[in-house]
Amino acid sequence: MKKQWTKSMVVGLVALSVWNCKTSDPEPTPYESGVFILNAGNFSSNNGSVSFLSRTSQTVATNIFQTANPSLVLSGGVQGYTEVNGKGLILVDNNTAGQDKVEIVDYATFKSLTTLKSPDIENPRQVIQVGPNKAYISCWDVSGDFSAGTFYKDPGYIAVVDLNTRTVTKKIPAVKGVENMVVAGTEVFVGSNAYSGSNTLMVIDLATDAVKERIDFGSTPEPIALDANNKLWIKAGKDLVRVNPATRFVEQRLTFSATPGSVVISTDKQAFYYTLSGKTYQISINATNATGNVLIPRSFSTLGVDPQTKRIYGTQNPLLYTQAGYVIRYESSGALVDSVKAEIAPSGFYFR
Amino acid sequence: MFVGCIARQPAAAQADSDTTNRLTNTVSLSAVTVRAIAPERFLAGQKIQRIDSTTLLQFRFASLTDVLALNTPLAFKNYGPGQLATVSFRGTSANHTAVLWNGININQPNLGLTDFSTLPVAGFDRLAVQYGSASSAVGSDAVGGSILLGNSPSWQPGIRLTAGQQIASFRNNQTQLGAQYASPLGANWKLSGKSLIYRSQLNNTYPYTERQNYFLEPSTTAQRGLSQDLYFLHRNGRQVSVHVWLTDNDLIQSPQDTLARERTQTQSARWLATYEADRTTIRLGWIRDVLDYAKGNINNPSHTQTDRFISRVEREFAFKSTQNYQLTLRAGGEWSHYWTRTDGYGGLLIEEDRADLYALFRFQTTRWLLSANVRQAFVTRFNPPLTPSLGAEYQLLQHKRFTLTGKGAISRSFRVPTLNERYWVGLGNPDLLPEDGLNLEAGLATAGALSEHLNLMAELTAYRNRVNNWTYWNPAVNYHVENLQLVVARGLEVTTGLTYRQTAWKAGIRISYAFTRSSQERAYDTYSQDILGKQLVYVPMHSGTLNAYIQRGQTRLSVQMQANSRRYTTFDNSQFFKGTLLTNVLLEHTVNWRFMPVRIQGQVNNVFDTLVLGVKRNALPGRNGAINLIINFPSHIQ
Numbered sequence: 001m002k003k004q005w006t007k008s009m010v011v012g013l014v015a016l017s018v019w020n021c022k023t024s025d026p027e028p029t030p031y032e033s034g035v036f037i038l039n040a041g042n043f044s045s046n047n048g049s050v051s052f053l054s055r056t057s058q059t060v061a062t063n064i065f066q067t068a069n070p071s072l073v074l075s076g077g078v079q080g081y082t083e084v085n086g087k088g089l090i091l092v093d094n095n096t097a098g099q100d101k102v103e104i105v106d107y108a109t110f111k112s113l114t115t116l117k118s119p120d121i122e123n124p125r126q127v128i129q130v131g132p133n134k135a136y137i138s139c140w141d142v143s144g145d146f147s148a149g150t151f152y153k154d155p156g157y158i159a160v161v162d163l164n165t166r167t168v169t170k171k172i173p174a175v176k177g178v179e180n181m182v183v184a185g186t187e188v189f190v191g192s193n194a195y196s197g198s199n200t201l202m203v204i205d206l207a208t209d210a211v212k213e214r215i216d217f218g219s220t221p222e223p224i225a226l227d228a229n230n231k232l233w234i235k236a237g238k239d240l241v242r243v244n245p246a247t248r249f250v251e252q253r254l255t256f257s258a259t260p261g262s263v264v265i266s267t268d269k270q271a272f273y274y275t276l277s278g279k280t281y282q283i284s285i286n287a288t289n290a291t292g293n294v295l296i297p298r299s300f301s302t303l304g305v306d307p308q309t310k311r312i313y314g315t316q317n318p319l320l321y322t323q324a325g326y327v328i329r330y331e332s333s334g335a336l337v338d339s340v341k342a343e344i345a346p347s348g349f350y351f352r
Numbered sequence: 353m354f355v356g357c358i359a360r361q362p363a364a365a366q367a368d369s370d371t372t373n374r375l376t377n378t379v380s381l382s383a384v385t386v387r388a389i390a391p392e393r394f395l396a397g398q399k400i401q402r403i404d405s406t407t408l409l410q411f412r413f414a415s416l417t418d419v420l421a422l423n424t425p426l427a428f429k430n431y432g433p434g435q436l437a438t439v440s441f442r443g444t445s446a447n448h449t450a451v452l453w454n455g456i457n458i459n460q461p462n463l464g465l466t467d468f469s470t471l472p473v474a475g476f477d478r479l480a481v482q483y484g485s486a487s488s489a490v491g492s493d494a495v496g497g498s499i500l501l502g503n504s505p506s507w508q509p510g511i512r513l514t515a516g517q518q519i520a521s522f523r524n525n526q527t528q529l530g531a532q533y534a535s536p537l538g539a540n541w542k543l544s545g546k547s548l549i550y551r552s553q554l555n556n557t558y559p560y561t562e563r564q565n566y567f568l569e570p571s572t573t574a575q576r577g578l579s580q581d582l583y584f585l586h587r588n589g590r591q592v593s594v595h596v597w598l599t600d601n602d603l604i605q606s607p608q609d610t611l612a613r614e615r616t617q618t619q620s621a622r623w624l625a626t627y628e629a630d631r632t633t634i635r636l637g638w639i640r641d642v643l644d645y646a647k648g649n650i651n652n653p654s655h656t657q658t659d660r661f662i663s664r665v666e667r668e669f670a671f672k673s674t675q676n677y678q679l680t681l682r683a684g685g686e687w688s689h690y691w692t693r694t695d696g697y698g699g700l701l702i703e704e705d706r707a708d709l710y711a712l713f714r715f716q717t718t719r720w721l722l723s724a725n726v727r728q729a730f731v732t733r734f735n736p737p738l739t740p741s742l743g744a745e746y747q748l749l750q751h752k753r754f755t756l757t758g759k760g761a762i763s764r765s766f767r768v769p770t771l772n773e774r775y776w777v778g779l780g781n782p783d784l785l786p787e788d789g790l791n792l793e794a795g796l797a798t799a800g801a802l803s804e805h806l807n808l809m810a811e812l813t814a815y816r817n818r819v820n821n822w823t824y825w826n827p828a829v830n831y832h833v834e835n836l837q838l839v840v841a842r843g844l845e846v847t848t849g850l851t852y853r854q855t856a857w858k859a860g861i862r863i864s865y866a867f868t869r870s871s872q873e874r875a876y877d878t879y880s881q882d883i884l885g886k887q888l889v890y891v892p893m894h895s896g897t898l899n900a901y902i903q904r905g906q907t908r909l910s911v912q913m914q915a916n917s918r919r920y921t922t923f924d925n926s927q928f929f930k931g932t933l934l935t936n937v938l939l940e941h942t943v944n945w946r947f948m949p950v951r952i953q954g955q956v957n958n959v960f961d962t963l964v965l966g967v968k969r970n971a972l973p974g975r976n977g978a979i980n981l982i983i984n985f986p987s988h989i990q
Binding site: 150 | 567608612646647648649652826877878882889924926967968969
């Protein structure tokens, strides 16, 4: 009896002190404002990470998930990141089946809140916010052998995540190699990976989380963004296609000499940046033919645009993903700012 | 002439030699035939470590990876339990260790390396580790060092049957059935033989899916094998021997998922016939290596098959043999023919010839042991360099109960590129230059009796191994192989052992430490600046082992420990796996059950539940155990 009393006393004291800590000393929020660099890591080494780069610094804080959660690990390539109502969702792709996951973290501290795992999550590709507390995560599902044609499982699915309960509430069967998703009003337009062989542009109704329509697009659609006029842009092979999301009609088709790479929309949504044949271009959303202006006389594996500073971020990787890659920053004019060493295979940005 | 060879073996290391070993030596001495494999006798000044038979018995159900990791400073790149394990010997790559089986190189020629997880300890009788470059005596691949596996006969007449069974954690189990036999064959000949079949099934049914938030990878490994040795010995010392070793290793990763599962089946058939007469040795061998890999539909693999026919003729000449001086020359030639049919080479049959000529000199006085060797290899459409070596040992101190030996050696090394490096469609480079290695080493060794019951041995070795034209699959030219890198490995190895023997009690401890600093030193592209001088991946800078045992009568308690500092996982050393300390405990006891000696081993691996990561960042299993039973059925013909 006495022992129990002592025990409850100790528990009470510990609880009190923890509560004390919480009230008197709020957690620091080191990642309040800056750039998250998503590092894909080396194939099969499962060593991806998220680095944090302050807008005024030239060095990154490495592997901030590990820093914030010393007892946890990502163990995979970081495939995507977005924030929904104060929570960050990190997509982690491991090369072994059944070991992919989504880490849900507090956006300011990066402390882990929960982990979504297999079978809910299998080969996650992209995450987008689709409601005040709702996210969609496109998932290829388990990958087989590429040469045997079983690499992209048919169909892949979209995991619907409720950020209140922090669970996957539904898996929407999607298309083979499901990847890019763009919200337009109450609908989500869903495409696939360029190598998937699927030509279906899928439309999901946000109210019901159900497939509303499947449109044969003629070639593999990769939805990019909505422009300033709320028109949907889709990459399809060498083409950039402007679609009216309400009528589903194609309004413009720009055909490039080769497949444009790393297509991103500008902050004002009036133009796109893309790479082509070793250069980085800018093209207006009102262009009538596929001739952009050279902005930077080199290309990058990934482009990002910082909405705050309008700066352009490009990634440059060494030839092998066995050493850190670089992030190179430019003014929106194309003038070089600096070059910052990131981690293994930087291949995505999230600006806050 | 054999005295020197035997005397060189450190007293402490030999303390546990069993009767079989002693018998071998006795036979060798009585017959005027040289049976030792060249590298063990002609590399004066270089370190050789013989793993004693008691240790091999303790690792009887383990793979070669385990016995080497816990007894030597060799670093392994391990993908998981029962999965690919490749070695880094003194800071070199997996292609830079020669693995010899009864004197012939059994590295898989397409990859130019050995997957140590596929070689169970049960498959051989003797294991020695030859440190440093030994290309002059061994041939290709002996750049960082060599692993010498061998079989030896037992001439004790009769038939002795052995049955062994292991039951281990995670629903893993193994079975071994063997027979050892010897008998006179008429008046002049006698026969000795050993047969062994074994199987193992690693189901790896872990009771957990994660350890400290690292996933474990589901995988199963089924292993089967057969080893057969036959020796026919004539009264005059002539001997014909035949060795066969068949191994089959079937690994399935992610077996639970029919779409994502991957199957790697490695099969090898190794045949070797040896004729030894007077001072001449003739060897004929044939090795087939098959490698099948499939994902998803595991019955339709991509196929690699390579056959080798090997022939070697050696003769030893004793020039001057007095009580004080012995000068020996061993000269030989070797010719091999390779056939490979590999899907990645376009499926065509590719053939090549390889040949070697060599001369090995050994000069011994009461205090000096010198060796001077030279080898020239010849390979179809490839030009290996002349490979000489020089070594010396000098007994600085010779006391009745104590010796101190100084050692030094300088040797060049070479490596014939792997078949993949030469023939892979679009990537292979038939015009590769030979890698050019130069190894320097020096050391001190001492052995002595501290008291009637207490023996001490210690050895200190420092080395520097520079390998130029190190091959690199260059991504700048679509992963074409090129001779781009320059790697310098330097290090220090210290080993000390203490053994205590009394009538009832035996105890021993051996502690080893190795410092390995191995780095790439040449810039060849814009980004190599970030990796210059950085430690090679998966090579720990500091590593150590501790082995201790205490034995009373037929009961023995052993502790095996292995520690290493951080292992970098990226070329720029920006990421690493933390250092680890692994501890295994083994309790053995032999009981006589109906006149049959039954050896019972109980082992606990990873006692402290240390988290160790595999190359794919998966956790290796935590604390686990096994019970081993080895029953030796007595001979009926005594």
